[in-house]
Amino acid sequence: MPENIPESPEAITTIISSWQKVSWEEIGIAIGIILIFLVFRKILTKYLYKLILRFSRKAPTDVITNILLAFEKPIRVFFVIIGFYVAYLYLPFPDAYDDIMGRLFRTFIITQFAWGLYNLSSTTSEIFMKVGKRFDIEFDDILMPFISKLVRFAIIAMSLSIIASEWDYDVSGFVAGLGLGGLAFALAAQDSIGNFFGGVVIITEKPFTLGDWISTPTVEGTVEDITFRSTKIRTFAQALVTVPNSTLANQAITNWSQMGKRQITFNLGITYTTPKEKIERCVQRIDDMLRNHDEIHQELIMVRFNAFNSSSLDIFLYFFTKTTQWEEFLRVREDINLRIMGILEEEAVSVAFPSRSIYMEKAEMDKMSTSVDAAKDNSSL
Incomplete structure (x- = not known):
């Protein structure tokens, strides 16, 4: 004193x-x-x-x-x-x-x-x-x-x-007192210390930043805040999820905001009655349309007649949009779909749907016809 x-x-x-x-x-x-x-x-x-x-x-x-x-x-x-x-x-x-x-x-x-x-x-x-x-x-x-x-x-x-x-x-005596209680404190606060170092790993390695759209095995959404203990993620259902940093640092993190382009891929099924020449023209016209589209990335575009499916002839499409924003991506995808529909209509090609054709032998058909006639005669009596 x-x-x-x-x-x-x-x-x-x-x-x-x-x-x-x-x-x-x-x-x-x-x-x-x-x-x-x-x-x-x-x-x-x-x-x-x-x-x-x-x-x-x-x-x-x-x-x-x-x-x-x-x-x-x-x-x-x-x-x-x-x-x-x-x-x-x-x-x-x-x-x-x-x-x-x-x-x-x-x-x-x-x-x-x-x-x-x-x-x-x-x-x-x-x-x-x-x-x-x-x-x-x-x-x-x-x-x-x-x-x-x-x-x-x-x-x-x-x-x-x-x-x-x-x-x-x-x-100095106060600091020494802290040192004596350091071991007990460390044992009692293992989770907090793990979360702290998890936050250090996240900040130094920078797998994401504020505002990024990320997904992990446990949560997916937009990063709102990161503290010493936890990271707050806003899901697409607008729920706020708080994830401990130690958990997040030990999980695989997919950062969708780091995409330079956004993938679109699907199979376009057309009917089996489509002539070979029309399939070739549809494939070529769709490929040309994508290569001349201002909002499609031109590095990789694939349009190929790919497979004989059970109820359709499949044309495989694989390409990327320049934008990665969700709303813009949906708008570009809608525009592509409408243009493909226009090409199919101009070529008089129908989109296939799940169906099954049944073929019967002529003898079986004759038997069925005889049975039907007999039933009609009995009913008239």
């Missing part, structure tokens, strides 16, 4: 007696000192600070502007703290309280500085971008919040440690 601080109740008695020795004139001057600092703070933040910001925005980089904006509110509070501290120094308090007031003043200064650094380490900070370019690190929508949270946690931890040291607390 801090030394040279009077203990209660003697401390309270000393403070009361000290206040009794303070004249109204001295109190008025102390209040005036506080008001002067408040007025100076007003002038600085309203006029001088805005002028500095205006000049900083003309600089080739936004780093200086971000620093000034991050420390704007801490500086406002800083002038209030200085005003009260100077007012205290003016008042005739015992020297025994100078130490504790000095500690309080330094604690407030450390707090304001940590506040400014905390604001500076936000996800919108230009500092991360500059550091990323300097060390060739690419920050995306997942990595930026992750790094920001780590930096902010470090700022808070360091600030608390410095403040504790300022008040003569043994920080």
Whole structure:
């Protein structure tokens, strides 16, 4: 604990007696000192600070502007703290309280500085971008919040440690205590630690980013958020699924948003009565239509008379759309289907449907005919 601080109740008695020795004139001057600092703070933040910001925005980089904006509110509070501290120094308090007031003043200064650094380490900070370019690190929508949270946690931890040291607390003993309980904590929090490192793997390897459409053996949907513990995925049924990072990091992840093109493949079945020449013309016309379509990727297009099916002659189609967006993909696929229908109509070719033909021998037909005639004669009698 801090030394040279009077203990209660003697401390309270000393403070009361000290206040009794303070004249109204001295109190008025102390209040005036506080008001002067408040007025100076007003002038600085309203006029001088805005002028500095205006000049900083003309600089080739936004780093200086971000620093000034991050420390704007801490500086406002800083002038209030200085005003009260100077007012205290003016008042005739015992020297025994100078130490504790000095500690309080330094604690407030450390707090304001940590506040400014905390604001500076936000996800919108230009500092991360500059550091990323300097060390060739690419920050995306997942990595930026992750790094920001780590930096902010470090700022808070360091600030608390410095403040504790300022008040003569043994920080090393506290850290040693954490080390003794580290093993028990690790055993009790295996799942949480696994989720944390799973999040680190996801962020560093970047199998997906925010807004990507992904599918795993357990869930499929759009990634909405990733935290230290879990990843939130919005399914196509608009349900929000929260998946632990340790589970997600150990699963096969298909990122459909990374498709450069989107596949369309199907078999077009036509009737067995279609002449060979018409099949050839349909295959050629469909192939030409796809190769001249602006929204079809031209790298690979396959249209072939493929198989003799049980109830149809199959034409195999295999090609890709340029767009990967679901709505646009459906529109292009609909356009292709309508054009294929138009070609079949122009060539007088019918689409086959599941059917079965029954062939009977002539003798069997004669027997059936005789049976029918006999039945008619009996009914007439």
